Amino acid sequence: MDLLLGAVVLGVLLGCFYAAVSVGLSVSFGLLDVPHVAHPAFLVLASYGVYQLNESYDIDPLLAGLAITPLFFLFGLLAYRVYYETFERRGSDAAVRGIAFFFGIAFIIEVLIILQFGVDQRSVSATYIGKSWRFGEFRIPIRQLVAFAVALALTVLLAVYLSKTFMGRAIRAVAQDEEALRLMGANPVRIKQFAFGIATAVLGIAGALLIIVAPVEPTLDRAYIGRTFCVVVMAGLGSISGTLIAAIILGVAESIVLTLFGASWAPAISFAMLLGVLAVRPQGLLGR
Amino acid sequence: MKRRTFLGGAMAVAVVGHGSSALAQQPPIKIGMSMPQTGGLAGGGKASLLGIEIWRDDVNAKGGLLGRKVELVVYDDKSSASETPAIYAKLVDVDKVDLLFAPYATVPTAPIMPFVKQRGLLLMGNFSFQVNSKVGHDMWFNNAPWGPADSWAASFLDLAQKAGGKNMALLTADQEFAQNLALTARDVAKKRNIPIVFDQVYPPNTVEFSSIIRALKAAKPDIVYVASYPPDSAGILRAVNEIGIGDSVKIFGGGMVGLQFAAVMSNLGSLLNGVVNYNTWLPEKSMYFDGTKEFFDKYTKRAVEAKVDPLGYYLAPFGYAMGQMIEAAVGATKSLDQKGIAKYLRENEHKTIVGPIAFSADGERKETATLQAQFRGVKDKDIEQFRSSGRQVILFPDKLKTGELITPFEAARN
Numbered sequence: 108m109d110l111l112l113g114a115v116v117l118g119v120l121l122g123c124f125y126a127a128v129s130v131g132l133s134v135s136f137g138l139l140d141v142p143h144v145a146h147p148a149f150l151v152l153a154s155y156g157v158y159q160l161n162e163s164y165d166i167d168p169l170l171a172g173l174a175i176t177p178l179f180f181l182f183g184l185l186a187y188r189v190y191y192e193t194f195e196r197r198g199s200d201a202a203v204r205g206i207a208f209f210f211g212i213a214f215i216i217e218v219l220i221i222l223q224f225g226v227d228q229r230s231v232s233a234t235y236i237g238k239s240w241r242f243g244e245f246r247i248p249i250r251q252l253v254a255f256a257v258a259l260a261l262t263v264l265l266a267v268y269l270s271k272t273f274m275g276r277a278i279r280a281v282a283q284d285e286e287a288l289r290l291m292g293a294n295p296v297r298i299k300q301f302a303f304g305i306a307t308a309v310l311g312i313a314g315a316l317l318i319i320v321a322p323v324e325p326t327l328d329r330a331y332i333g334r335t336f337c338v339v340v341m342a343g344l345g346s347i348s349g350t351l352i353a354a355i356i357l358g359v360a361e362s363i364v365l366t367l368f369g370a371s372w373a374p375a376i377s378f379a380m381l382l383g384v385l386a387v388r389p390q391g392l393l394g395r
Numbered sequence: 396m397k398r399r400t401f402l403g404g405a406m407a408v409a410v411v412g413h414g415s416s417a418l419a420q421q422p423p424i425k426i427g428m429s430m431p432q433t434g435g436l437a438g439g440g441k442a443s444l445l446g447i448e449i450w451r452d453d454v455n456a457k458g459g460l461l462g463r464k465v466e467l468v469v470y471d472d473k474s475s476a477s478e479t480p481a482i483y484a485k486l487v488d489v490d491k492v493d494l495l496f497a498p499y500a501t502v503p504t505a506p507i508m509p510f511v512k513q514r515g516l517l518l519m520g521n522f523s524f525q526v527n528s529k530v531g532h533d534m535w536f537n538n539a540p541w542g543p544a545d546s547w548a549a550s551f552l553d554l555a556q557k558a559g560g561k562n563m564a565l566l567t568a569d570q571e572f573a574q575n576l577a578l579t580a581r582d583v584a585k586k587r588n589i590p591i592v593f594d595q596v597y598p599p600n601t602v603e604f605s606s607i608i609r610a611l612k613a614a615k616p617d618i619v620y621v622a623s624y625p626p627d628s629a630g631i632l633r634a635v636n637e638i639g640i641g642d643s644v645k646i647f648g649g650g651m652v653g654l655q656f657a658a659v660m661s662n663l664g665s666l667l668n669g670v671v672n673y674n675t676w677l678p679e680k681s682m683y684f685d686g687t688k689e690f691f692d693k694y695t696k697r698a699v700e701a702k703v704d705p706l707g708y709y710l711a712p713f714g715y716a717m718g719q720m721i722e723a724a725v726g727a728t729k730s731l732d733q734k735g736i737a738k739y740l741r742e743n744e745h746k747t748i749v750g751p752i753a754f755s756a757d758g759e760r761k762e763t764a765t766l767q768a769q770f771r772g773v774k775d776k777d778i779e780q781f782r783s784s785g786r787q788v789i790l791f792p793d794k795l796k797t798g799e800l801i802t803p804f805e806a807a808r809n
Contacts, residue, residue: 110613117605217433225702226437227658228629232776237666239637248605248637321602322629322662326434330600365606370597371569 113245114366115359120251122358124320126351127258127313128331129338130265134306136336137345138282139299141190142206147328147335148213149307153179153314154229154323155220161231168231169257172315176308183307186212187300213328220325230322254316259351261312266347268305278302282345337377341384343394353392356380423466424459424731426451426721427492428521429482429503434474435599435626436500438656439710441703443499443521444469446714449693454718460725468492472503476571483507487514493731496717497521499710501572508532517733519717520758522710525575527758534737535758538717540675540749542763547673548580548620550767550791551649552587554671555618558645558802564593564616566607566623566631573622576650580620592616601627604634612641619644619804625653629663636666644804648672649767655709657778664775669807671790671800674766676708676749679784681795686748690715706781716747767791769800769807 128150135143153175160171194205230236235253239246269275277298280288285295317323338357342349360376384392428447431440451465459465468490472478479498486492495511496519497504504523511518512532520526520537525544527535541547555563563584567577574596584591593614597607608631611619619640623631628651640647648670653659655674660667676682694707704711721736723745728735744753755761768787773780780786788798801807 110610113609114606117603117609121603221433221437225658226433226441227656227704228438228626228653228662229658230629230662237633237636239639246638248634250637251603251605321633322626322659324435324437324626327626330602362603362606365597365601366610370595370601370607373601374598 109245110366111363114362116245116247117251117366118359118362119355120247120255120358121362122355123255123258123262123351124251124316124354125334125338125358126262126354127254127316129335129342129354130262130347130350131306131309131313132335133339133342133345133347133350134265134269134278134309135303137339137342137350138278139302139306140282141187141195141209141299141303142203143209143306144206144332145186145209145213145216146310147331148216149179149182149310150314150317150331151323151325151328152216152220153310154318154327155224155314156311157315157318158224158229158231158323161233162229168233168315168319169253169312171231172312174311175314176311179311180304180308183304184300186307187303191296191300217325217328224325226325228322228324229318231318233319236319250319254320257312257316261309262347262351265305265309266351269347274298274301278305279345334377337381341381341391343388343391346391346393349391349393353384421463423464424461424494424725425466425468425490425492426494426496427468427483427486427490428496429470429472429479429486429498431474431499431503432471435624436474436503438625438658438704439522439652440474440499441701442656442698442707443710443714445694445697445701445703446690446707446711447496447718449690449697449711450715450718450722454722460722461729461731472498474500474503476502476506479503479507480510483510487516494721494733494736495519497523501526501575502570505571508535511535515733517737519721521717522713524572525579526571528575532758533741533756534733536720536737536740536754537759538713538720538752540713540760540764540766542760542765543755544575544759545579545583546763547576547650547765548583550763550765551620551646551671551673552580552583552589552618554767554790554800555646556587556589558800560589560618560645562590562592562616563618563620564611564614565591565595566593566611566619566621567596568622568624568627569596569598570624572652573624573650576622577620580622580649589618597627599624599626601630604630605638607631608634608638608640612639615641615643617643617645619647620649621647622650623652625656625659628653629659632663632666632670640804642803642805645802646671646800647804654770657704657706657781660706660773660781661776661778664777665773667770667773668809669770669801669804671767671769674709674768674787675764676712677766677768677784677787677789678708678782679789679795679797681797682750684748684750685746687712690748705778712749716749716752719747720745720752763792765791766795769798771798771801771807 132146156175157171160166235249281298342353501523508530517534522539567573724736724739753761
């Protein structure tokens with residue numbers, strides 16, 4: 108019973124972390140329909156940015172994540188503009204060709220990281236890494252609690268931004284009916300570009316959480332590509348609160364399987380659950 | 396006068412040029428290999444390759460092999476088993492290399508064993524574990540110090556039993572190398588009537604180990620034998636530090652790949668203390684042979700610009716030793732006949748910078764030279780500390796021993 112309870116608690120923490128690394132994709136892929144397979148590569152790039160600041164200037168990883176957020180926003184604006192000019196503007200099969208574009212970007216990022224940092228694992232130091240809080244016999248890693256709190260705040264903030272602000276509502280509108288927005292006199296491309304910038308900026312913080320939770324290496328993006336897309340599709344495309352719920356379900360399921368049924372089964376869990384959810388609700392948990 | 400000087404000079408250049416171009420015109424001896432330069436094994440692969448490159452430069456500076464320059468033909472296998480069969484087919488059939496070196500590690504090497512056996516090709520192994528046990532290729536020679544299959548687990552369990560360990564937990568990565576280690580550990584445990592109270596295999600890409608360590612702790616084992624790969628070893632140790640492993644554990648470690656690499660050791664710092672893990676070379680007095688110091692002098696300089704492991708203890712000297720063995724065999728047989736080279740390698744003891752190497756019939760070392768060492772007094776964020784002796788106390792083999800095991804594990808961590 109203790110083991111099960113522990114597995115659920117650790118699973119919720121892990122799930123919130125999964126939400127943080129997936130929420131940007133929920134905007135770029137879920138709302139904007141951009142086949143952003145380079146999302147995990149952007150995430151790893153952010154982790155290396157955080158590593159560099161932490162290593163060179165001894166800046167706390169979370170503050171470092173916050174510091175690189177504006178840069179990632181600009182990077183997102185640029186990436187979308189290149190994608191739009193070279194693919195999206197040119198026709199209906201943009202999505203298929205866009206996948207090749209983003210795969211290319213992901214490989215370029217991977218190679219650049221290797222050239223700059225080498226292939227070794229990198230990690231950051233902070234007072235909350237490597238320690239745990241004790242509740243009797245039960246211990247919770249503090250780095251996971253930090254990741255949980257930050258991830259929760261990040262997801263809630265993004266959900267509020269998209270539902271309560273003018274720009275957030277414009278982003279939702281462009282996702283629903285781009286043509287109608289154009290008729291209203293707004294430029295949907297600019298709004299989509301801005302939204303892609305937001306989705307990429309979020310990765311500054313998510314990248315900090317990634318390197319806080321575990322060491323990173325240049326090809327780590329491959330480990331996250333399945334998980335992040337699984338969370339976003341299971342959540343229902345574009346649903347931020349759905350992303351949080353789906354990620355927590357996934358985290359708890361993985362944690363229970365790891366603890367009680369053996370680690371070999373854990374990778375199958377994400378996709379088994381995805382198939383299960385899609386069979387019952389093809390639009391995802393909170394999709395419309 | 397001016398013209399004569401010019402002509403004389405030109406003739407001298409031509410003569411010198413002719414002499415050296417005669418050597419240069421001989422086709423180089425091509426040694427082909429794949430090496431993980433991206434992916435989880437890249438840290439080791441790059442260091443290993445640097446060791447081989449230093450040997451190539453040394454041997455070329457001495458005039459090459461059989462008077463021919465040595466050239467390496469290297470492809471990145473991305474740490475993937477699916478890449479190597481095609482790469483080795485290309486090396487043999489398209490690049491027409493003269494000799495083959497295996498890539499670093501078990502996973503990329505295992506799928507090329509049937510190919511080299513079928514073609515009757517010599518393959519110098521590079522730190523694989525038991526990839527030849529079922530294939531039975533008689534032209535395979537592993538540079539690693541592993542020795543007989545069960546010696547690795549046996550040496551760890553010897554230490555564990557002396558410390559009072561009576562039951563064992565086994566945590567292994569779901570891939571070839573770790574599974575081979577686990578297999579021998581289970582066999583040795585069975586022979587010694589050591590019950591296995593926890594036996595879990597975790598898949599590659601496992602992100603978080605807290606749940607697994609909690610389950611392991613609940614089994615209350617005395618001995619924890621871990622066979623993990625570099626990306627996971629750090630995650631496991633971090634989780635052990637945070638979740639705790641229990642007071643029952645007498646000894647922890649055994650087969651964790653990654654804890655031999657400078658970046659990982661530096662990142663983990665004091666979390667390493669107490670862990671007993673295998674190693675291959677450590678900066679202790681007894682481990683210096685002819686050329687060892689000179690090799691590390693060169694390696695240390697070149698590692699900085701190559702951005703590879705600054706220490707390079709684990710793999711690089713063995714990459715160099717692999718070249719030394721080929722150099723000796725080609726020199727002695729005066730040919731590139733692979734059967735002749737294999738015969739020479741099998742029948743002789745070879746002097747290398749990692750000590751004398753002799754092979755048994757299966758192409759592995761006759762005697763194990765795998766170290767079991769306990770991390771002690773390691774501080775955070777300091778790579779240089781690992782260059783001095785005493786940070787990893789050698790517990791096995793006896794002839795290289797530099798201290799006794801501190802147990803239980805929790806006591807050794809402080």
